[in-house]
Amino acid sequence: MKVKTFQIIVLQGIIGSLPWTAIVFFTMWFELIGFDNNSSAALNSLFAIGCASGAFIGGVIADHLSKYFPDSARVMCAQFSAFMGIPFSWILLTVIPQSVDYWYAFAVTLFFMGITISWCATSANNPMFAEVVPPKHRTMIYAFDRAFEGSFASLAAPAVGLITEKIYGYDTKTVNLANGSAEGAYALSRGLLTMMIVPFGVCVLFYSPLYLVFKHDRENAKFASFKEQELV
Numbered sequence: 001m002k003v004k005t006f007q008i009i010v011l012q013g014i015i016g017s018l019p020w021t022a023i024v025f026f027t028m029w030f031e032l033i034g035f036d037n038n039s040s041a042a043l044n045s046l047f048a049i050g051c052a053s054g055a056f057i058g059g060v061i062a063d064h065l066s067k068y069f070p071d072s073a074r075v076m077c078a079q080f081s082a083f084m085g086i087p088f089s090w091i092l093l094t095v096i097p098q099s100v101d102y103w104y105a106f107a108v109t110l111f112f113m114g115i116t117i118s119w120c121a122t123s124a125n126n127p128m129f130a131e132v133v134p135p136k137h138r139t140m141i142y143a144f145d146r147a148f149e150g151s152f153a154s155l156a157a158p159a160v161g162l163i164t165e166k167i168y169g170y171d172t173k174t175v176n177l178a179n180g181s182a183e184g185a186y187a188l189s190r191g192l193l194t195m196m197i198v199p200f201g202v203c204v205l206f207y208s209p210l211y212l213v214f215k216h217d218r219e220n221a222k223f224a225s226f227k228e229q230e231l232v
Contacts, residue, residue, distance in 0.1 A: 012206035
């Protein structure tokens with residue numbers, strides 16, 4: 001728990017998990033735009049496929065780069081991935097016209113968004129945990145990280161609802177998902193934008209201290225592991 005790398009990754013994870021929880025509103029947003037159930041499901045599926053592909057791609061890229069830049073490559077990959085959430089969220093939620101005529105624009109954007117914003121766990125968080133945490137504590141540390149991040153991430157969904165209603169004027173009484181609602185779609189898109197761009201930006205910043213502490217923590221972990229082996 002005293003390892004600074006662990007503390008920083010958990011801290012950024014608390015913020016970085018907020019957009020992912022907010023994304024659960026995508027289906028509702030698609031239906032407010034006017035997409036039917038099949039079209040909305042297809043868009044969500046493309047995003048999920050992009051995320052799955054991106055997690056693999058990000059891990060491979062980080063593994064390759066870490067051979068040449070062991071102290072910084074994983075942090076750079078994580079920051080790149082978190083940063084890409086900003087322009088893609090902006091394009092998805094504000095640039096593309098909110099009309100059923102632009103299904104293909106939404107599909108392409110969601111797919112490539114999924115590919116680029118899903119690197120953090122596989123490129124940085126998990127492998128860095130493995131390097132700075134002794135093997136006998138890894139299971140506990142991974143469990144603590146998941147529990148801690150998940151608890152705070154659950155706040156994102158109600159936050160999107162509050163922002164959408166209180167700031168952008170979303171009115172549940174006048175919205176009919178079956179027929180869509182331009183006003184409702186606009187209000188929800190702005191609530192989503194707030195709960196995605198801001199956390200993604202903060203997440204990029206929170207990764208920065210790892211450039212200073214990761215190398216030291218990794219060397220300490222190696223030394224501790226070596227001492228344990230000597231005792232055995």
